[in-house]
Amino acid sequence: MSWKDSRWTGVAVIVLLGLLWEVAGRAGWVHKLLFPPLSVILAKLFEIVASGEILQHLGVSLWRATLGYTLAATFAIALGIVMGYWRRAYDACEITIELLRAVPPPAVIPLAMVFLGIGDALKVFMIFFACSFPILVNTIDGVRSVEPVLIRTARTFGLSRLRIVWKVILPVAAPTIMTGLRIATAIALILTVISEMVGATSGIGYFILGSQRTLHIANMYAGMLVLALTGYAINRAFLYVDGYLMAWHKGLTRREQ
Amino acid sequence: MRRIPWSGLAVLAACLLAWEAWAYWRRDLAAYFPPASEVLVTLGQMLGSGELTGHVAATMKRFAEGYFLAAVLAVGAGLCLGLWRWLYNAFEPLIELLRPMPSPATIPIAILFLGIGDEMKVAVTIYACSWPILLNTLDGVRSVDRVLFATAATFRLSPWARFWKVVLPAASPQIVTGLRVSLAIALILVTTSEMVVSNDGLGYYVLESQRTFQMPQMYAAVVALGVIGYALNRLFLMIDGWVMAWHKGATRREN
Numbered sequence: 001m002s003w004k005d006s007r008w009t010g011v012a013v014i015v016l017l018g019l020l021w022e023v024a025g026r027a028g029w030v031h032k033l034l035f036p037p038l039s040v041i042l043a044k045l046f047e048i049v050a051s052g053e054i055l056q057h058l059g060v061s062l063w064r065a066t067l068g069y070t071l072a073a074t075f076a077i078a079l080g081i082v083m084g085y086w087r088r089a090y091d092a093c094e095i096t097i098e099l100l101r102a103v104p105p106p107a108v109i110p111l112a113m114v115f116l117g118i119g120d121a122l123k124v125f126m127i128f129f130a131c132s133f134p135i136l137v138n139t140i141d142g143v144r145s146v147e148p149v150l151i152r153t154a155r156t157f158g159l160s161r162l163r164i165v166w167k168v169i170l171p172v173a174a175p176t177i178m179t180g181l182r183i184a185t186a187i188a189l190i191l192t193v194i195s196e197m198v199g200a201t202s203g204i205g206y207f208i209l210g211s212q213r214t215l216h217i218a219n220m221y222a223g224m225l226v227l228a229l230t231g232y233a234i235n236r237a238f239l240y241v242d243g244y245l246m247a248w249h250k251g252l253t254r255r256e257q
Numbered sequence: 258m259r260r261i262p263w264s265g266l267a268v269l270a271a272c273l274l275a276w277e278a279w280a281y282w283r284r285d286l287a288a289y290f291p292p293a294s295e296v297l298v299t300l301g302q303m304l305g306s307g308e309l310t311g312h313v314a315a316t317m318k319r320f321a322e323g324y325f326l327a328a329v330l331a332v333g334a335g336l337c338l339g340l341w342r343w344l345y346n347a348f349e350p351l352i353e354l355l356r357p358m359p360s361p362a363t364i365p366i367a368i369l370f371l372g373i374g375d376e377m378k379v380a381v382t383i384y385a386c387s388w389p390i391l392l393n394t395l396d397g398v399r400s401v402d403r404v405l406f407a408t409a410a411t412f413r414l415s416p417w418a419r420f421w422k423v424v425l426p427a428a429s430p431q432i433v434t435g436l437r438v439s440l441a442i443a444l445i446l447v448t449t450s451e452m453v454v455s456n457d458g459l460g461y462y463v464l465e466s467q468r469t470f471q472m473p474q475m476y477a478a479v480v481a482l483g484v485i486g487y488a489l490n491r492l493f494l495m496i497d498g499w500v501m502a503w504h505k506g507a508t509r510r511e512n
Contacts, residue, residue: 009343010350017351034369088264095265096272102486104441106448106460107479110467114289114475190359194445197361198452198464205361209453212365220369224362231357 036218045222054207054226061192061203062230064120068127069188073181076132080139081165084173090140097136105130105191109198118199123192130191131184138180142173175249178242185238189231204230291473300477309481315458316447317485319375323382324443328436331387335394335432340424345395356392360385360442361449368454378450378458385446386439393435397428430504433497440493444486459485 018038024030025037036044048054083090109126116122146169154164170177196205204227211219243250273293280292291299303309338345363384364377371377401424409419451460459482466475498505 007346007350009347013347014351014354091262092264092268095262096269099269099483099487102490103479103483104444104448104486106445106452107463107482109452110464110475111479113467114472186357186359190361190445193359193361194449197364197449208362209365212369217369220365224358224366227362228354228358231359232354235357 033215033217036221041218041221041225044218045225048219048222049226054204054223057202057204057207058226058230060120061196061205064123064203065127065188065192068124068191069131069184071124071128072131072184072188073135075128076135076180077139077177080136080177081143081169081173083136084140084143085165085169097133101133106194106198109195113199118201122199123195123203126195127188127191131188134183134187135177135180138183139173139177142176142180143169145176146172175246178246182238182242185234186231189227189234193227288470289472291476295473296476296480299473300480303474303477309459309462309478312457312459312462312478313481313485316451316460319378319382319447319451319458320443322375322379323447324386324439326379327383327386327439327443328390330383331390331435331439332394332432334387335391335435336398336424336428338391339395339398339428340420345399352391356388360388360446364450364453367450373454378447378455381450382443382446386443389438389442390432390435393431393438394428397431397435398424400431401427430501433501437493437497440489441486444482444489448482 021035022038025032025035025040079093083093105126108129109122112122112125112129116125150168150172151164154168159167192203193205193208196203197209200206204223208220208223208227211217211223276293280286280290280295283290300309338348360381364381367377367381367384371380405423405427406419409423414422447458448460448463451458452464455461459478463475463478463482466472466478
């Protein structure tokens with residue numbers, strides 16, 4: 001297999017860039033302040049993890065993110081099922097939701113600050129606000145894609161509305177809803193960082209910005225690394241859960257080899 | 258003639274009335290919670306006096322620069338990575354590494370390298386917007402039906418003709434999806450970077466109004482941002498409907 005087709009080419013590229021970073025910092029090609037050598041950053045990373053400092057900030061951030069995300073998922077899926085199933089509900093709510101969705105979430109932060117202060121409530125609300133929309137849109141989409149034939153068949157069997165939702169609509173809409181939930185995990189992390197940069201005294205976003213402002217540059221890079229790893233871990237965790245919950249769907253839609 | 262969603266407009270009107278009523282009922286919160294009418298009047302005043310124009314222009318300039326540069330760079334990169342397998346293999350792990358990092362986290366590093374001016378905000382916006390466009394373009398190019406390639410080979414199309422007539426049209430729906438997602442992201446990043454460090458722009462204005470307790474102005478600016486976001490989205494949908502009309506006709510569900 002030539003180097004063109006090998007996976008290791010990409011790994012080599014990363015290693016090369018890492019080496020370049022290290023050498024550039026040490027040889028003085030770049031300003032040492034702006035670009036500490038990779039080894040210094042990694043050492044700093046180890047230091048702040050060992051001291052528990054970064055884990056504290058990260059813990060706070062993840063707590064806010066999880067809370068906001070869960071609230072958003074519960075609310076948005078429920079509303080999405082209602083709006084997807086009943087055309088009237090959709091028509092009634094759509095304009096208001098479209099207008100709210102158009103406002104960039106950061107612009108809402110100062111507004112929310114007025115009512116909620118700069119504590120956890122602010123961050124949780126912002127995450128809830130921003131995550132609701134992708135989940136809602138995808139849920140509506142998923143519910144709408146349920147074939148009317150399936151619903152009619154269920155009615156023929158005498159299923160109540162609630163059972164139809166549980167046994168017919170949710171399973172059919174589930175893959176699309178999962179897509180919305182997956183998008184929302186990335187958004188949750190983004191809003192956590194944003195709200196922590198604009199008004200906070202703790203959290204990983206606050207840590208990274210604070211490190212830059214006090215010129216603890218290695219700390220800043222280390223924080224970003226932690227954030228990237230966290231994002232990666234959350235994504236993998238989600239894919240794992242998705243693979244487990246949606247196994248029936250993946251089996252069903254797998255391409256025949 | 259599209260049917261007008263009367264119930265939707267009614268609900269919107271009801272929400273605004275509820276806002277108005279609640280603000281009047283809780284007059285004690287007047288400092289924090291101006292009624293909708295006051296906000297709209299203030300917005301009108303600000304537009305008339307030109308107070309808002311400078312900020313809107315600054316924000317829109319950063320948005321436009323960031324978004325269009327990102328579009329050009331990311332579509333180009335996505336096409337290259339999608340078409341040449343070795344390039345994709347070389348850069349894929351790097352992409353997978355950088356991708357999970359939330360884009361606002363690049364703001365401090367951008368401030369460090371580019372200062373606190375427009376370059377920083379545009380750079381951050383370009384970085385953030387590139388991701389959805391890149392990933393969607395990549396996906397679109399790589400998922401072009403192999404049959405189309407075989408057909409192109411049968412017709413002995415040149416590589417350029419194959420790209421222009423087969424790959425690009427086949428990938429364009431995905432590319433457009435990426436461009437649409439980036440629209441919102443661009444506005445978010447411009448607003449955020451203006452809030453973190455700036456002295457003009459709508460994001461800055463919202464935060465500054467809040468800090469100086471000019472509440473109606475703050476609400477008005479938020480409404481302005483919402484209107485801009487909504488308008489950009491409608492504009493995009495309009496252009497999308499026009500450019501991608503062939504695709505919408507081809508994939509429309511039979512009624």
